[in-house]
Amino acid sequence: MPELPEAEVVRRGLERWTVGRRVETVEVLDPRSLRRHIGGPGDFVQRLQGASILDAVRRGKFLWLPVALASGDELALMMHLGMSGQALIQGDDQPDERHLKVRLGLSETPDGLPGQLRFVDQRIFGGMFLDPLEPTADGHPGGRGALGLPLIPEHAAHIARDPLDPDFDPSAFHAALRRRKTGIKRALLDQGLISGIGNIYADEALWSAQLHYARPTETMTRPETQRLVEAVQDVMARALEAGGTSFDSLYVNINGESGYFSRSLNAYGRAGEACPRCEAEGRDGVIVREQFMNRSSYRCAVCQRRPRRARY
DNA sequence: CAGCCATCCTGGGGGC
DNA sequence: TGCCCCCAGGATGGCT
Numbered sequence: 001m002p003e004l005p006e007a008e009v010v011r012r013g014l015e016r017w018t019v020g021r022r023v024e025t026v027e028v029l030d031p032r033s034l035r036r037h038i039g040g041p042g043d044f045v046q047r048l049q050g051a052s053i054l055d056a057v058r059r060g061k062f063l064w065l066p067v068a069l070a071s072g073d074e075l076a077l078m079m080h081l082g083m084s085g086q087a088l089i090q091g092d093d094q095p096d097e098r099h100l101k102v103r104l105g106l107s108e109t110p111d112g113l114p115g116q117l118r119f120v121d122q123r124i125f126g127g128m129f130l131d132p133l134e135p136t137a138d139g140h141p142g143g144r145g146a147l148g149l150p151l152i153p154e155h156a157a158h159i160a161r162d163p164l165d166p167d168f169d170p171s172a173f174h175a176a177l178r179r180r181k182t183g184i185k186r187a188l189l190d191q192g193l194i195s196g197i198g199n200i201y202a203d204e205a206l207w208s209a210q211l212h213y214a215r216p217t218e219t220m221t222r223p224e225t226q227r228l229v230e231a232v233q234d235v236m237a238r239a240l241e242a243g244g245t246s247f248d249s250l251y252v253n254i255n256g257e258s259g260y261f262s263r264s265l266n267a268y269g270r271a272g273e274a275c276p277r278c279e280a281e282g283r284d285g286v287i288v289r290e291q292f293m294n295r296s297s298y299r300c301a302v303c304q305r306r307p308r309r310a311r312y
Numbered sequence: 313c314a315g316c317c318a319t320c321c322t323g324g325g326g327g328c
Numbered sequence: 329t330g331c332c333c334c335c336a337g338g339a340t341g342g343c344t
């Protein structure tokens with residue numbers, strides 16, 4: 001399930017393999033992957049053909065390639081991996097993937113890089129679309145236009161900075177939490193508050209910070225928020241180092257390889273197993289699985305106790 | 313306006 | 329072996 005670390009692995013691949021190249025051909029094999037492109041598949045193909053790829057940028061789980069169109073306009077080729085999206089670099093002779101949705105034929109390079117960028121997506125929660133770049137007040141490096149202004153795609157402007165962004169502000173995050181009236185896990189999953197966190201890393205960070213998912217945000221103390229932010233940053237940095245979390249072949253990097261962070265998870269997917277912290281400290285805590293927000297939540301029944309006042 | 317929830321989607325796995 | 333139901337969950341739009 002691609003969250004921030006997995007998206008960052010893909011971004012690095014895009015940066016290395018596609019920046020500086022031109023999009024020569026565009027083939028849409030399933031229009032459902034372009035659902036969010038307003039003009040439809042025809043418009044997508046027509047505008048993107050001949051575009052030059054300038055950069056590879058990410059905020060939270062959103063990825064985009066700032067491109068210069070043949071017309072001279074600069075905009076963002078947006079990409080979201082959703083549940084099962086993959087961006088793959090493949091040679092022209094590689095057989096089509098079963099769930100291949102969009103194929104971009106890229107210009108040749110002196111060192112003979114593979115010729116295609118493919119968007120593959122089984123569950124079609126992800127997709128691609130072209131999005132105008134607009135000026136951003138806070139200096140996020142989403143690509144720079146002719147006037148040198150920092151730009152961000154219109155549909156990423158509402159996404160908060162993520163915990164690995166050097167300009168992420170823990171104090172502002174704490175203040176925002178205190179203003180909210182909801183449970184802490186809901187807040188962690190709210191991409192407008194803090195971005196890049198999905199179900200897996202939310203559960204891992206809450207386990208690490210010893211917080212229950214229904215803890216009311218308005219009662220979070222400063223030290224608790226600090227612990228939580230550090231836990232998120234730590235788990236994401238370690239996941240990134242391991243190439244991301246993958247339970248099957250659905251999440252892979254740009255060369256089709258799975259990360260191996262799943263073996264390092266402490267709570268997620270470990271219902272019935274001993275809590276690693278409790279085990280180390282001589283208690284008998286067990287990881288339990290509960291339905292919350294229409295998905296599974298994993299926590300230790302002993303060291304992540306339900307708060308007296310809970311918010312779901 | 314904030315909070316919350318249904319909806320989109322497919323393949324793998326378990327039960328019978 | 330085949331069929332049916334459940335499960336996975338990110339973002340969005342609509343409802344309260």
